Amino acid sequence: MQPELKTQEITQQKQHIGHLFDRIAATYDGLNHALSLNIDRRWRRQAIRRMAPAEEVLDVAIGTADLTVEMLRAGKAQHVTGLDLSAEMMRIGEEKCAKRGLQVDFVLGNAQEMPFADASFDAVTCAYGCRNFSDLDVGLREMYRVLRPGGQLTILEFGYPTNRLVRGLYDAYFTHILPFVGRLVSRDKTAYTYLNRSVKNFCWGEAFVQHLRDAGFRDEHFEPLTFGISMIYSAKKHK
Numbered sequence: 001m002q003p004e005l006k007t008q009e010i011t012q013q014k015q016h017i018g019h020l021f022d023r024i025a026a027t028y029d030g031l032n033h034a035l036s037l038n039i040d041r042r043w044r045r046q047a048i049r050r051m052a053p054a055e056e057v058l059d060v061a062i063g064t065a066d067l068t069v070e071m072l073r074a075g076k077a078q079h080v081t082g083l084d085l086s087a088e089m090m091r092i093g094e095e096k097c098a099k100r101g102l103q104v105d106f107v108l109g110n111a112q113e114m115p116f117a118d119a120s121f122d123a124v125t126c127a128y129g130c131r132n133f134s135d136l137d138v139g140l141r142e143m144y145r146v147l148r149p150g151g152q153l154t155i156l157e158f159g160y161p162t163n164r165l166v167r168g169l170y171d172a173y174f175t176h177i178l179p180f181v182g183r184l185v186s187r188d189k190t191a192y193t194y195l196n197r198s199v200k201n202f203c204w205g206e207a208f209v210q211h212l213r214d215a216g217f218r219d220e221h222f223e224p225l226t227f228g229i230s231m232i233y234s235a236k237k238h239k
Contacts, residue, residue, distance in 0.1 A: 017132050018085030020194065021063070024186045025088035029064050031185055035178055043230045044070045044127060047156045050223075050232060051076045054123035058083065058146060060111045060139075061129020065093030065104065067156070071125065072102050081105045081121070083114065112138045119148040127156040131202040140215035149239040153217060159204035159224055159231040166227045174199060204231055 021028070032040055048070045055078045059068045062082030071077045082104055084090050090106045097104045109115050111126075112135060124143045133139035143153060161167040174196045182192025203211065208231070209220045217235035224231055 018087070020190075021084075021086035022088040023188050024182075024192075025064070025086060025092055027186045028089065029066070029092070031182060035181060039226060040230075041066075043156060043225050043232075045074075046225060047125075047127070047154055047232045048074050048076055050234060051123065051125070051154050052152060053077070054121075054152065055079065056121045057081070057123045057125060058114075058116070058121040058143075060114075060124060060126040060143065061085075061132065062093055062106065063089045063127075063129070065090075065096050067125060067127040068093070068104055069096060069100060069102065072104075073100075077123070079103070079105075081107060081116075083107050083109050083111060085110060112142060114142045114146055116146045118145055119151075120146045121151060122148055123152045123154070125154045125156075128158065130155060130157050130208075131198045136203075136211055137214060140211055140217075144216045144237055147237040149237060151237045153212075153233075153235045153237070155233040157204070157208070157231055157233065158199045158202065159228045160200075161227045161229055163227055166229075170227075170229060171200075204228075208233060 044067050053076050057071065057077040057080045059080055059082045062068055062084050063086065065082060068080045068082055071080060082090065082093065087108055090108065094106055107115065111129065111133060124147055130136060130139065147153065161170050179192045179196050186192065205222060209222055212220045212233065212235045216237065218238050220235040222231050222233045
């Protein structure tokens with residue numbers, strides 16, 4: 001497939017991202033943990049440790065609420081509102097939070113047209129959701145809009161290894177193993193192929209930080225995790 005056709009296909013799938021995640025919601029958590037050898041849990045804990053405590057937090061692309069659970073467990077948020085396009089992912093997230101006695105508000109909606117007033121939250125988080133935005137800059141500007149002055153942004157997203165050996169293994173894993181196992185377990189022929197391509201075609205590191213600057217954020221910082229496979233981005237909305 002030609003690169004421009006791949007990009008076009010990814011764009012079309014992003015437009016239906018809610019339905020895509022609805023289809024794989026039942027197996028999503030188990031596959032994530034198994035395919036990452038549980039390293040994804042550690043990445044979330046590391047991101048949360050770098051957050052300052054906040055009262056009202058918006059978790060964008062909350063999904064099954066793994067980041068929210070970690071946030072509340074660590075005492076980094078007094079209250080969390082979660083936003084996502086996938087009703088089925090949030091249903092699983094609601095059950096997860098209810099079992100732990102956690103009070104979380106789940107809102108079905110688009111991160112690029114958030115149903116919240118300006119300056120509604122003290123902090124905004126997003127774990128592995130930004131690459132699914134059909135327009136990254138619009139999504140980041142919405143995060144900036146709903147943040148209160150002085151509010152913090154914490155984003156966890158996939159990166160790309162700079163070490164040649166690790167990069168080769170990473171490419172082989174994401175190109176062959178992840179889509180194969182994903183199709184086998186979820187029985188969805190396209191979802192994990194899309195997830196693979198969405199990671200490989202997404203910006204990372206300084207390129208992502210420039211998008212944060214363009215959206216108005218300051219005090220931008222990024223930290224690579226596990227050879228750069230994952231990245232923590234942090235920034236603030238100045239007063």
